[in-house]
Structures are given as C-alpha cells and as structure tokens.
Amino acid sequence: MSAQRKLRLGMVGGGEGAYIGNIHRNAARLDNAWDLVAGAFDVDPEKGRAFALSEGIVDDRAYSDYKALIAGESTRKDRVDAVAICTPNFTHYPIAKALIEAGFDVICEKPMTATLEDAVTLEKQVRESGRFVGVTYTYSGYPMVHEARVRIANGEIGKVRTAQVEYPLEWMATGIENKGNAQAAWRTDPQKNGRGGSIGDIGTHAYHLAGFVTGLKLESLTADLATFVDGRALDDNAHVMMRYEGGARGLLWSSQVALGNSNGLKLRVYGEHGSLSWFQEQPNELIHAPLDGHTQIIKRGAEGLCEAAQVRTRTPPGHPEGYLEAFANLYTGFAEAIHAQKQDRSPQAIAQHIPTAYDGLKGVAFVEAVVDSSEAVDQPWITPVAV
Numbered sequence: 001m002s003a004q005r006k007l008r009l010g011m012v013g014g015g016e017g018a019y020i021g022n023i024h025r026n027a028a029r030l031d032n033a034w035d036l037v038a039g040a041f042d043v044d045p046e047k048g049r050a051f052a053l054s055e056g057i058v059d060d061r062a063y064s065d066y067k068a069l070i071a072g073e074s075t076r077k078d079r080v081d082a083v084a085i086c087t088p089n090f091t092h093y094p095i096a097k098a099l100i101e102a103g104f105d106v107i108c109e110k111p112m113t114a115t116l117e118d119a120v121t122l123e124k125q126v127r128e129s130g131r132f133v134g135v136t137y138t139y140s141g142y143p144m145v146h147e148a149r150v151r152i153a154n155g156e157i158g159k160v161r162t163a164q165v166e167y168p169l170e171w172m173a174t175g176i177e178n179k180g181n182a183q184a185a186w187r188t189d190p191q192k193n194g195r196g197g198s199i200g201d202i203g204t205h206a207y208h209l210a211g212f213v214t215g216l217k218l219e220s221l222t223a224d225l226a227t228f229v230d231g232r233a234l235d236d237n238a239h240v241m242m243r244y245e246g247g248a249r250g251l252l253w254s255s256q257v258a259l260g261n262s263n264g265l266k267l268r269v270y271g272e273h274g275s276l277s278w279f280q281e282q283p284n285e286l287i288h289a290p291l292d293g294h295t296q297i298i299k300r301g302a303e304g305l306c307e308a309a310q311v312r313t314r315t316p317p318g319h320p321e322g323y324l325e326a327f328a329n330l331y332t333g334f335a336e337a338i339h340a341q342k343q344d345r346s347p348q349a350i351a352q353h354i355p356t357a358y359d360g361l362k363g364v365a366f367v368e369a370v371v372d373s374s375e376a377v378d379q380p381w382i383t384p385v386a387v
C-alpha cells in the first residue's frame with residue numbers, strides 16, 4: 001500500500017475491563033494506519049475519562065460521553081476521521097446515527113444494531129450520506145478465508161452443494177450473568193442485546209462467514225432455538241437450516257454452552273468436485289479435498305496464493321498469524337477505504353471485500369428471521385411413526 005497519512009481514530013466504549021475495545025486498539029495500531037486520539041470509553045463518564053488519559057489521550061479529547069465527543073470533535077481542524085463503536089448492541093444505533101449525521105465515518109461492532117428496524121434505517125442513512133461504515137465481521141479478515149472465497153469463485157470445487165458452519169463457545173454454560181459477569185449480563189438481556197442470544201452474538205459471524213466464502217445468497221431458513229441455562233431470557237443454542245439461491249443448502253449451529261469449545265468456529269464447504277474447510281483455531285491452514293482423493297493442506301504465506309490472501313499476510317509460513325492480525329486486516333482495509341473515498345479513487349486490494357453497513361443489515365435481518373422462524377407456531381415438527 002502506498003504511504004498515506006495516519007487516520008485519526010476515536011472510540012466509544014471499550015474502556016477498562018471491556019473485551020473488544022482492546023482488540024480494536026491493537027488492531028488499529030498494527031499497520032500504523034491509525035492514531036487513537038479521542039474517546040468516550042465507558043458508560044461511567046469519570047471512568048471513561050480516566051481510561052482515556054491512561055491511554056495517552058489529551059485531556060480535552062477525553063470525553064464524558066459520545067455526544068460530548070461529537071460536539072468536541074466537530075469543531076476541531078484535526079477532528080477524528082472515524083469513530084469505532086465498541087459498546088453493547090443496543091447503543092450501536094443511536095451512536096452510529098449521531099456520528100453519521102455529524103459527518104464522521106464509523107467502524108461499528110456487530111451486530112450492527114439490536115433491531116431490524118434500526119438496521120434498515122441506519123443502512124439507508126449510510127447510503128444517502130455517503131459516509132463509510134465498516135462492520136467488524138472479524139473472520140473476513142483472515143487471509144485463508146479470502147483464499148477459500150477466491151478458490152470457490154474460480155470454480156475450484158465446482159458448484160457449491162452445502163455449507164456447514166458452526167460457532168460453538170463454552171463460556172456461558174452456566175448462569176454467569178447472575179454472578180457478576182458484565183459481558184454475559186448485557187448479552188442475556190433482550191433490551192440490551194436484541195432478540196437473538198447466541199444467534200445474534202456469534203451466529204451472525206457464522207452466517208456472514210458462510211455467505212462471504214461461498215458467495216451464496218440466502219433464500220430462506222428454518223430454525224430451532226433453545227435456552228439450556230435456567231432463567232436465561234435468550235437462546236444460548238441455535239440450529240438453523242438454510243436454503244440458498246440456486247439450490248445449495250446450509251446448516252448453521254451457534255452455541256454459548258458447548259463445553260470444550262473455546263472459540264470453535266468452523267466452516268466446511270462442499271462442491272460438486274471438492275471441498276474446502278477452514279477452522280478458526282487453525283487459521284493458517286485451508287484444507288482442500290478434491291474428487292481424486294488427494295487431500296491437501298494449503299498454508300498461509302505459501303507461494304501462489306491469491307492477491308487478497310497475500311495482502312493480508314505479514315509473516316512467512318510457519319510463523320503463525322491469527323486473530324489480532326485478522327482484526328488488523330479489517331482496520332487497515334477500513335483505513336484504505338476511507339483514504340480512497342477522500343481521494344476519489346478506487347481502493348487497493350486490502351479494502352476490497354470488506355464488511356460494510358450492508359453486511360451489517362444482512363446480519364441483523366438473518367438474526368430476526370431465525371428468531372421469527374423458531375417462534376413460528378406452525379413450524380413443521382414431525383414425530384416418526386416408530387417413536
């Protein structure tokens with residue numbers, strides 16, 4: 001990528017003790033594309049300001065809340081170029097809406113909003129405003145995920161028949177939301193999380209990954225949600241059957257209660273003459289099984305990989321890259337997309353195939369459809385005769 005000035009980043013949420021904010025900060029720094037210069041990092045204004053100062057942010061850019069951030073930054077010559085939203089789901093919409101109205105670009109966590117209505121309104125606002133909004137569908141930052149996408153688009157496994165995707169986690173296998181776990185507390189509150197529990201939190205990643213790699217467009221779905229932890233208000237396990245346009249089928253499982261799975265995201269795509277498999281815990285490898293039985297492990301960094309994989313690779317094969325690098329690929333892609341937009345030119349490869357507001361909308365629409373399907377009274381459950 002040619003030299004560009006560093007973009008100025010602001011952040012809302014992601015303060016002391018928060019999970020994803022620190023990942024964003026590390027990702028933004030990795031390729032020197034961003035400087036974190038402003039923030040409203042916490043729902044508690046004083047804690048947020050103290051955290052900003054501890055991050056080296058100057059006093060007058062350590063804001064008490066996002067409204068103060070917008071007011072303060074709007075009048076500065078060196079105002080932030082974009083603001084990352086790292087707060088619980090229900091706050092994404094009002095914060096993103098206000099930022100776009102004030103003329104800022106946005107990097108928004110998934111799910112883009114907590115309701116479909118907000119997602120539809122926000123995506124329209126983004127289109128009409130011309131602002132850039134990137135949505136952090138993390139797994140589309142991995143080089144070998146791009147390699148799989150390009151190979152499928154080039155017909156390497158033939159017409160896709162099925163996409164099997166699963167995203168099991170174990171951390172919510174007991175009622176930790178009632179024992180002081182802040183992350184679990186808002187994730188199990190429908191007002192703060194939205195209607196989809198595991199499906200909104202991680203199923204949305206799995207749905208995006210399967211669609212991104214296969215290029216398939218979802219036609220319809222049927223779903224079965226379950227809540228295994230007593231007293232929990234939202235699903236903690238979801239099974240979804242999908243029909244894609246053109247006849248391909250999909251099967252998606254998301255779970256927050258699957259003991260033994262730290263972060264078990266797995267995608268397997270089966271075509272007419274081969275399959276490709278990618279497992280998030282071994283992200284440097286892609287498994288290709290062609291019809292002739294000569295299964296091959298394709299390694300990140302190897303010669304001959306597609307340009308989209310190469311531009312997302314920093315180290316040679318054998319020196320593993322992972323989650324932070326994938327997240328950094330998104331951040332560097334977002335930076336390049338913003339530069340290209342400012343300079344009215346086409347974006348370079350790192351900013352192509354990056355997740356934006358339309359992906360955010362599709363993700364929320366998927367979650368809504370899953371919950372609607374599971375709640376539908378006429379869902380066809382048939383008991384076999386021999387039972």
Ligand code: NAI
Nearest residue numbers: 013014015018019020041042043086087088089109110138
């Ligand atoms: P968290 O509970 O660890 O952190 C939330 C932070 O937001 C806290 O610092 C809290 O004080 C702050 N906050 C809440 N309301 C605020 C407001 N109105 N203004 C300013 N700050 C506010 O949550 P976590 O796990 O970091 O999740 C945050 C978001 O990131 C969620 O939307 C979640 O779905 C998403 N996420 C995405 C991941 C990915 O792979 N892309 C992984 C984990 C979370």
